[in-house]
Amino acid sequence: SDTRFRGKTIIITGAGGNFGREGCLYFARRGANIAALDLNVGALHETLAEVKTVSGCDGRIKAYLCDVSNTDFVEAAIQAVSNDFGRIDMLWNNAGYQGEIKPTLEYDPADFARVMNINVTGMFHVLPSVAKRMAAQGVTGDNSSTTSHPYSIVNTASVAALRGTPAMVAYSSSKAAVLAMTVCTAKTSNSIVAVCILWKKDLAPHGIRVNAVSPALIGPGFLWTRQNELHASSGSPYFASDPEQVAQAKISGVPMKRLGSIDEVLKSVAYLLSDDSSYSTGTNLVIDGG
Ligand code: NAD
Structure with a gap:
């Protein structure tokens, strides 16, 4: 059986949605403790109810109402998770909003701002709020083994970020920003000189890996x-x-x-969250059938 997540605490945002709910079930079945965050209280409680009725779920699940676009709301929710579980091992930063589907010339700038506010700023509110707690937990392993980076974050991007999807200018722009955020928070810079100066400022030295998944047609x-x-x-x-x-x-x-199926998305998320990808950070795993 899959023991990669047994006893680990995983935060999942967008846990009331399509991917998030299936993700809660997937990791609960594998013995993880789950903190499920969403803005939609009804959907969140349906997720909670589903996970609790799944046989073989050894882990705990708790639901937290949270609007990721509000930094105070996020900080309060993550503090509550920290109080309840004591330790945070993994984050699936997954909440997102598709926005309007309209040609660029008709696209409402207010909706563009809303998409960016949820998908980019919202993701950014959650990421450091969780990462600073991971950093405070520290690293106990030695630097030559997989224990050197015990914490893992996966951001949900999209192939829209890479190719652009017609009539979805806000969504595509927001997911491209998610990819840049992933690379930047993982390691800051590829330049040798910059790495020497800035390396200590980002997440790799704190034992935290940050990667992205980019699903396409699911x-x-x-x-x-x-x-x-x-x-x-x-x-x-x-x-x-x-x-x-x-x-x-x-x-x-x-x-x-x-x-593609949601299960194929989850297998990729699980790979990046787990030690199976222990030497990967700042990468983007594309799930698009070619
Ligand atoms: P979904 O709409 O079913 O779920 C998204 C969830 O995010 C919802 O439960 C919603 O309530 C929540 N959410 C929205 N705004 C929020 C906010 N401000 N604060 C907290 N929660 C908020 O969508 P999904 O298919 O499960 O998508 C999950 C992620 O995957 C999204 O980031 C999406 O952009 C991305 N994605 C999906 C697909 C796909 O085919 N489904 C493809 C590529 C990428």
């Missing part, structure tokens, strides 16, 4: 269906006006000719 499910409907009605010249045709065109553009 489904079937509500999100996949909704996105095709919105793309079909967006008026963008890139998409047919029939959602089913939109879906087929997207899948035919994937070299592996199928959608």
Whole structure:
């Protein structure tokens, strides 16, 4: 059986959503203690109820209402997690908002700001709030083994960050910022000189690895269906006006000719959160079928 997460405390943001809920189940089944954070209280409690009814969940789960875009709210929630669990090992920084699906010329700047505020600023509120507690817990292993970096953070980005998705300018911009945040917080700079000066200022010396996942077309499910409907009605010249045709065109553009599953996203997140990726930091694992 998978013992990588047994007894570990994992914080998951966006825990009421599609990925977050399945993530809570995935890690709970593997004996992790889970702090589930979300803004949507109803969805959060459904996650809690589902995890509690899963047989074989040895770990604990607690839910925390939290708006990641509000720094005080985040700090209070992370402090509560710290009080309740005593120790934080891993963070899946996953809450996100897709924004409008509209051609760039019609895109509402207020919605652009909202997307950035949740996906970028919100992710940034959570990351240092958790990392400073990990840093304070310290590192006990020696520097030549996998115990040198016991803490791991995974940020959810998207292939939209790499290729751009038509009619999603805010979302694509926000996820590109998430990738830059991942590289920067992991190590600050690739330059040898800068590393010598700045290395001590970022997270690697505190035993914390920071990586990203970039899923592409994941489904079937509500999100996949909704996105095709919105793309079909967006008026963008890139998409047919029939959602089913939109879906087929997207899948035919994937070299592996199928959608990815949430389980395939979770396996990648688990790889990056666990010691299996002990010498990787600042990377982006793309989950896109080619
Ligand atoms: P989802 O909409 O089902 O879940 C997102 C969750 O984030 C929701 O429960 C929502 O309440 C929560 N949230 C939104 N704003 C928040 C805030 N301010 N504070 C706290 N929580 C907030 O979406 P999902 O499919 O589970 O996506 C999870 C992550 O994966 C997102 O970052 C998304 O951008 C990314 N992603 C998803 C896909 C996909 O195909 N589903 C592909 C690539 C990337």
